[in-house]
Amino acid sequence: MTTHQSGLISGTRQGKPRVLVLANQKGGVGKTTTAINLGTALAAIGEKVLIIDLDPQGNASTGLGIDRKSRRVSTYHVLNGEAPLSEAVIETIVPRLFVAPSTLDLLGIELEIAGERDRAHRLRSAIDALMAQPDEDPFTYVLIDCPPSLNLLTINALTAADSVLVPLQCEFFALEGLSQLLKTVEQVRSTLNPRLGIQGVVLTMFDPRNNLSGQVVADVRQFMGNKVYETMIPRNVRVSEAPSHGKPVLLYDLKCAGSQAYLKLASEIIQRERALKAA
Template sequence: MKHPGEDQHSSNSASVFDGATPLAREIADLTRRRQAIASERLPKPEKTRVMTISNQKGGVGKTTTAVNIAAALARQGARVLVIDLDPQGNASTALGVDHRADTASVYDVIVNDLPLGDAVQKSPEFGALYCVPATIHLAGAEIELVSLVAREQRLRRALDLYMQGLEEPFDYVFIDCPPSLGLLTINAFVAAREVLIPIQCEYYALEGLSQLLKNIELIEKHLNPDLSVSTILLTMYDSRTNLANQVAQDVRDHFPKQVLKTLIPRSVRVSEAPSYGQSVISYDLNSAGSLSYLEAAAEIAHRGAPQTGSQR
């Protein structure tokens, strides 16, 4: 129940912050954003959305984005599966799941035909967050896949078979790719309907992007007609620099429909979280980086899957 004068007090506080120091304005802004997120209920998709997170350029926040968007959606009640297809296994580490060499992993699924369900682990992060880990064996999978039948389709077939047998389907599946275009990444593109591309707000941000888009177009044409670039997320944003603002504007000009409004700032908390085996969502929920990923996840949920291509 509101006390008399509470609304007046809130407006007075806002007006005080408007003329206050940058720090006070930042605190007020974070408070407002926290309240907005806390009161929001995200819509669930009508059917599972399978998204590959990819950028051939390294160091753009690809794995960080995969883990934190997944954690943000799981925190809001969605059932989420992360498939770690990067031999470095960073997504597995950040989600706190075991990925030692002898662990059942995505390598066993795509190379040895292990049922995907046998490699799924529950993340300690949130009740509805799961992960298929990557182990060191995945480093040699590119070579081993070359001689296998239907080598580009192996992840898709395993995922389709797994999801058909689920009593309670996943709302989202996120596939984290290595920063290269080999057979692992091609498997990820063939298994997905959507591509999420993180782009850092730095010089050379658009370098290599045209090649990535051409590769996605080729895969759409020859292997997966349902695939489309649905989402672009701007990461490592520093509002203090003209360069970051210019890069953000350039990307928005090129891809007005795909770019999310939310910008992911440079954040110490986001960088620290994986070393504790956590996403930033559980490591420091109230940090600016965490709030930004929660907002980006909400945008993705509200946008829904793109209605392009045939339905699988």
């Protein structure tokens, strides 16, 4: 596969992908790490995945090996209407995994489109336009990585999504941040996107040696019930090292505990999606 080719959308389209937004207004919870590695794990088990990087820091793009020079068309150009999403989509080093990268230009997008009537629907319209194009091998999952704040970028992501995947670090204030996010999701559902739901909560940076981690897990499971995934992402040095090499951890060290956890999480998510369809 040739890396970083653009213009990849062709053929005859079948079906509609599941659009999942990874959101948490709290930083440092493993949101971008989960976007990169969940996307890689889904691709590894046969799905065709698009990661949309909506964080101006662009860490998801960097963690997938996309250098700044390759980001000639970014999610900034998509949201301000300069380019369709198809022109931003580029290949990653992972087969069947693609990314629409971001740049620091996104920092100014809120001011640029604040006065537009469709300001909250820009991303949804862009995804719909992309999926309306014919494609013999369509995307089956779209993962949206948001900034760690509840701003217009996050509102665009929530408006475009089918459901929300919440990465939650096993630390003291975890539930406090979760409550705020759930209120935002409810507001978006009642005003902008009635189909929006919670796909699940994934507990990250779990350390079985830490009593606090165990208590947080118990509290979150009591609060959210079966919305919490069985799979927990352990605190793992290989997961932390991988982004500096521009690789998902599954390419950096497939056998490490973090890689195995993300593969299990991908399987669990697919099982939940099948259960939703069957219901």
